[in-house]
Amino acid sequence: MxxxxxxxxxxxxxxxxxxxxxxxxxxxxxxxxxxxxxxxxxxxxxxxxxxxxxxxxxxxxxxxxxxxxxxxxxxxxxxxxxxxxxxxxxxxxxxxxxxxxxxxxxxxxxxxxxxxxxxxxxxxxxxxxxxxxxxxxxxxxxxxxxxxxxxxxxxxxxxxxxxxxxxTGQPVGARVGSRVSRAPRVRAGAGAMEELAAAVDEVLRGLGDDVIAVQRQQYCAFRRLRNFACVCTPQQSKLLVYLKVDPTQVDLVPGFTRDVTGLGHHGTGDLEVQLRTDRDLERAEDLFRLGYAVA
Missing domain, CATH: 3.40.1350.10 (Trna Endonuclease; Chain: A, domain 1)
Known part of the structure; x- marks a missing residue:
């Protein structure tokens, strides 16, 4: 009950x-x-x-x-x-x-x-x-x-x-009895962006015990029942995260957040968050929590 x-x-x-x-x-x-x-x-x-x-x-x-x-x-x-x-x-x-x-x-x-x-x-x-x-x-x-x-x-x-x-179960086609690893981490490039991607991954997984990570070719989706965040493969100088957050309910900051409603992109979500530094990640954590809350 x-x-x-x-x-x-x-x-x-x-x-x-x-x-x-x-x-x-x-x-x-x-x-x-x-x-x-x-x-x-x-x-x-x-x-x-x-x-x-x-x-x-x-x-x-x-x-x-x-x-x-x-x-x-x-x-x-x-x-x-x-x-x-x-x-x-x-x-x-x-x-x-x-x-x-x-x-x-x-x-x-x-x-x-x-x-x-x-x-x-x-x-x-x-x-x-x-x-x-x-x-x-x-x-x-x-x-x-x-x-x-x-x-x-x-x-x-x-x-x-x-x-x-x-x-999240064992991928279809995997050998029965083979070791099932934890859901895959966000794919990253090298250096600073790799470290930033790992930090984003840790923050998103830490939002709740019910968070599931689903790796796709161009992005990693984080979901409860529904997706709430999609982290794209890092670019050379930034990491793009798309959130299931209404952009009209957020104070958009040029170079940090953007309304992408109706615009094509990998993953799901209408709010784009651009991360370049650990400071950007700190600023984004409240937005991550907002997406998690409504998923």
């Missing part, structure tokens, strides 16, 4: 808003599917996707995350010990039917997006009323990328999503 307490405040005092579960599982699924990109950072692809007569299953939701990884989302109204194994069962099917997933992406988002799908770290997101300590332990023993997300409704208008556990 979630320990979150929510209160409605008025001039006359405060009233606790009691949490509740959905009446039926479909209420949670329908709401998240309609707003999947906002809530989970995942572009919605399909609902109740049939895995065929032989496999005999239906995947609750299919999507594509911000780093172009395939995503399976499974929902349970309350606590269900089988949700993780069910999701992994579907994950196995998906890895054997990549062409079907590519067709879905191509039909919904076009051929250009379909060619960018990354299969090294497909994700399973389990959304449920609650999870047991055995569930949390189990995800750490699996070789897949799994997020356990607890939901609660509050009153008629509020929904909370809380990450209970988030694990």
């Amino acid at each position: 979630s320990g979150l307490k929510l209160f409605h405040t008025t001039d006359g005092g405060v009233t606790e808003v009691a949490p509740r579960l959905a009446d039926v599982e479909a209420d949670v699924q329908g709401l998240i599917e309609r707003h999947m990109q906002t809530m989970l950072g995942v572009r919605f692809l399909a609902s109740e996707y049939s895995t065929g007569a032989v496999h005999g299953g239906r995947i609750d939701s299919l999507g594509l995350d911000e780093n172009n990884a395939p995503v399976i989302v499974e929902y349970k109204r309350g606590t269900d010990a089988g949700v993780i194994n069910q999701g992994l069962f579907y994950m196995s099917w998906l890895l054997d039917h990549r062409d079907a997933f590519h067709r879905l992406v191509r039909e919904r988002f076009g051929s250009a997006v379909a060619t960018q799908v990354v299969w090294t770290a497909p994700r399973l997101i389990c959304v449920a009323g609650d999870f047991s300590r055995y569930d949390v332990h189990a995800v750490r023993e699996h070789r897949r990328s799994i997020d356990l997300v607890r939901y609660r409704f509050y009153g008629a208008d509020h929904l909370s999503l809380q990450t209970v556990a988030s694990v």
Whole structure:
């Protein structure tokens, strides 16, 4: 059970808003599917996707995350010990039917997006009323990328999503039993920029136990459920970080922060932060924390 307490405040005092579960599982699924990109950072692809007569299953939701990884989302109204194994069962099917997933992406988002799908770290997101300590332990023993997300409704208008556990698994194709290293560090060049990139990496990882680093060719994304920072491969004299922060809510400083809304760049986020020195990193830490808070 979630320990979150929510209160409605008025001039006359405060009233606790009691949490509740959905009446039926479909209420949670329908709401998240309609707003999947906002809530989970995942572009919605399909609902109740049939895995065929032989496999005999239906995947609750299919999507594509911000780093172009395939995503399976499974929902349970309350606590269900089988949700993780069910999701992994579907994950196995998906890895054997990549062409079907590519067709879905191509039909919904076009051929250009379909060619960018990354299969090294497909994700399973389990959304449920609650999870047991055995569930949390189990995800750490699996070789897949799994997020356990607890939901609660509050009153008629509020929904909370809380990450209970988030694990980056062994890359698909890696030899079973091989050593799984920690998520890769930000790629860096040499000298001062290499040291600065390492310092940024340390600061971003240190924002919370739920931070996951996802390495891509041109950037490293730092996420909770959604990306909150993307650190690009360092240039000769600066390091670019893109944050999921509204640029209109920040006092922009020429040469340090820039609104890149609508401008093409690697990674995700509308606020560009340019780092050249350790002093710049110190100035940026509040912005990093802001991005983390809203992810």
